[in-house]
Structures are given as C-alpha cells and as structure tokens.
Amino acid sequence: MTLHHLSMTTARMAESRRFYDAVLGPLGYTRAMATDRLSMWHGPAPEILLWPVEGEDRASHTFGRPGWHHAAFLAGDRDTVRTVHSNVTEGGWTVVHEPREYPDYAEGYFAVFVEDPDGLRIEVAHIPDEIRDPE
Secondary structure, three states: OOOOEEEEEEOOHHHHHHHHHHHHHHHOOEEEEEOOOOEEEEOOOOEEEEEEOOOOOOOOOOOOOOOOOOEEEEEOOHHHHHHHHHHHHHHOOEEEEEEEEOOOOOOOOEEEEEEOOOOOEEEEEEOOHHHHOOO
16 A cells, blocks of 8 residues: 655745755656645655645644654665755755764665755655565
C-alpha cells in the first residue's frame, strides 16, 4: 500500500510554494496547480497538497509538540540531498541538520533536515538500495 497524498496547511502560501518547488523539484515532482486555495505537486508518491490555513491561528508549527514530527522523502543519490540543501540555503529557509551520514540509522544513510516556512520539518534522505530492500 502506498500513501496517496500528503496535505499540509500554510499561513504563507506564496513563500511555501517557492520552498516546496525548491525541495520537491530535485526529487522529481512538478507543480501541477497553484491558486490562492491550493497548490499541488505531482511526481513520485505521495502527491503533495498545500492549503491555506483556516481560522485565526497562524502560529508556526513547533517541532516536538503533538502532531507532525517530520516527513521523509527518498532521494536517488547523495547529490540530490546536497541539491535540496543548496536550494533551501539559497532560498533563505531553515536548515535544521546539514547533509551528513546517520550511521545509527543504517550504513550509508545520508540526509538533510529542513523546515518549511511554517515550521514543518522535512527530511530528504538517500538510503542505499541494499539497506532499503534487503534480500
């Protein structure tokens, strides 16, 4: 079973749209829709949807509180991880953890952790095939 789509809300639609273009583009996603009410990216599963926040509470997400911890996207190689890092840095967004290996996760696991304009944490990781799909 595959996750079909991931929907998020934002208080900063235009800025978040630029952020997700920069992060998702290197992963093979393309923006399929961009209106004031919905932005959508198609590519590898899951489809990504971005909606404007509803109500008056526009406070950013705080990592570690109940709710979203992070979403992890799989990159085909380490250079893609580095490209996402570069795009986020050049865009002036938050890099939480620079690209590096995480040997406690698995040998060869290489990832960057970033936050979108609303504080949602995103990981982009390269995991060698033999770790992802053991025989």
